[in-house]
Amino acid sequence: MPNNRQRTGLVAIDMFYLRLGHTSKLIIFSIVVLIHSSAYATDNEVNITCKRIASKLASISLSECLERNLRTSTSYSENNTPLLIKEYPPLGSREPQARILLLGGIHGDEYSSVTIMFKWMSILDKHHSGLFHWKVAPLINPDGLLRRKSQRMNANGVDLNRNFKNGINDNAGLQYWQKYTNSDPRRYPGKKPMSEVETQWMHQLITEFRPDAIVAVHAPYGIVDFDGPPKPPTHLGPLHLHLLGTYPGSLGNFAGEQLDIPVVTVELPYAGIMPSEQEVSRIWIDLIRWLKGNVPKDETRKSRQIAIKNSLLDD
Numbered sequence: 414m415p416n417n418r419q420r421t422g423l424v425a426i427d428m429f430y431l432r433l434g435h436t437s438k439l440i441i442f443s444i445v446v447l448i449h450s451s452a453y454a455t456d457n458e459v460n461i462t463c464k465r466i467a468s469k470l471a472s473i474s475l476s477e478c479l480e481r482n483l484r485t486s487t488s489y490s491e492n493n494t495p496l497l498i499k500e501y502p503p504l505g506s507r508e509p510q511a512r513i514l515l516l517g518g519i520h521g522d523e524y525s526s527v528t529i530m531f532k533w534m535s536i537l538d539k540h541h542s543g544l545f546h547w548k549v550a551p552l553i554n555p556d557g558l559l560r561r562k563s564q565r566m567n568a569n570g571v572d573l574n575r576n577f578k579n580g581i582n583d584n585a586g587l588q589y590w591q592k593y594t595n596s597d598p599r600r601y602p603g604k605k606p607m608s609e610v611e612t613q614w615m616h617q618l619i620t621e622f623r624p625d626a627i628v629a630v631h632a633p634y635g636i637v638d639f640d641g642p643p644k645p646p647t648h649l650g651p652l653h654l655h656l657l658g659t660y661p662g663s664l665g666n667f668a669g670e671q672l673d674i675p676v677v678t679v680e681l682p683y684a685g686i687m688p689s690e691q692e693v694s695r696i697w698i699d700l701i702r703w704l705k706g707n708v709p710k711d712e713t714r715k716s717r718q719i720a721i722k723n724s725l726l727d728d
């Protein structure tokens with residue numbers, strides 16, 4: 414039941430509404446309908462995408478996907494699939510230690526890299542304490558995953574982990590691809606850096622959210638790779654540090670080396686088989702411990718902001 418003050422407020426709103434002319438009423442009605450239908454469209458898009466993910470990945474049920482309460486972002490993949498995001502914002506008055514961006518499914522045929530995002534989100538749903546401000550994008554490349562035969566590349570045949578700005582010139586990625594991969598189609602960097610909408614979305618997440626660390630999950634090398642400052646984790650659960658180096662246009666090269674953002678690359682041992690439940694939580698616990706002890710480093714934060722600014726000026 415509304416109290417007296419609320420009731421007075423409601424009566425005032427009613428009186429205001431009655432005094433409006435027909436056109437004004439129509440405008441207000443249209444706005445209300447629009448707000449309702451866009452909220453519905455968002456829910457519906459998430460539902461449809463969850464259905465497609467659950468029918469592709471045996472390790473994620475439809476209810477498990479829906480329970481994560483993912484949201485549509487402002488971006489869509491090349492084939493018009495909404496790019497989904499989940500935010501775990503700061504809580505109450507607690508100032509988060511850092512902003513962390515988690516990215517899964519950059520390569521569409523690395524199933525475990527998507528599933529583990531959902532497992533980690535279910536941990537965060539229960540235990541988000543406000544220590545970190547998280548953004549989770551569990552499936553960067555839905556077109557690569559959600560096709561009859563999943564593929565590493567996006568709908569345009571581009572390896573999104575080679576499509577970032579390379580810091581050299583627009584042709585460096587293509588030249589490297591021809592010279593060192595023998596034009597391997599699985600590693601095609603695209604006609605030019607940032608040509609793909611999914612890469613543009615990752616870039617937007619990085620420049621707008623300004624994460625203090627990025628964690629990207631891949632498979633199947635069974636190691637931890639690291640780019641940028643400061644000291645890498647020696648291991649995360651059963652996965653041990655093994656530095657693979659970067660390639661022109663890779664996330665590690667772009668965010669780690671060019672923007673000075675620590676990039677932890679978790680390489681799960683199998684693309685199609687999930688680590689055990691125990692291993693999933695051991696990797697998570699070690700990751701949190703490492704983030705707590707190492708991110709952010711104040712001396713790198715300043716140079717990072719400058720680098721991000723410059724990256725936006727390049728556009």
Ligand SMILES: [Zn+2]
Pocket residue numbers: 519520523630631632
């Ligand atoms: Zn990968």
